[in-house]
Amino acid sequence: MAKITYVEHNGTKHEVDVANGLTVMEGARDNNIPGIEADCGGACACSTCHVYVDGAWTDKLPPKDAMEEDMLDFAWEPDADRSRLTCQLKVTDELDGLVVQMPEKQI
Structure with missing residues (x-):
């Protein structure tokens, strides 16, 4: 298990x-x-989980x-x-303490 900090664009x-x-991405989705x-x-078919x-x-x-x-384009x-798609980052113990910030909007 990893503790991940998600930072909204507003801080x-x-x-x-x-x-x-x-x-x-699933960690964000499951925790609203x-x-x-x-x-x-x-599925790495969009960029709406960009951080x-x-x-x-x-x-x-x-x-x-x-x-x-390609999707980050x-x-x-x-x-x-610094840009990554959160759907492509598998959680492991090594990600404990990871901090990601959301962009102003997703497109």
């Missing part, structure tokens, strides 16, 4: 425990965290695959280093 923080094996829409349900990963975590996460890179104001 509101939500700290939740997310079970190993779920995705960061606003700002992650997840329209495709986690900015805290800079301290960018090198600790698995690299983006080609499909995630459709995200709101993507950042080359």
Whole structure:
């Protein structure tokens, strides 16, 4: 289990425990965290679960695959280093303490 902090665009923080094996997106969905829409349900077919990963975590996460890179092209104001799709981040104990910030909007 990992404690993940989701930060809304307005600065509101939500700290939740997310079970190993779920995705960061599922943790947000299951805990009613606003700002992650997840329209495709986690199929990496949209960009509505886009977040900015805290800079301290960018090198600790698995690299983006080609499909995630392609979908991030459709995200709101993507950042080359910090943008990730939460549906592509599997929760493990190693993600304990992860902080992600939602963009101003999802598209």
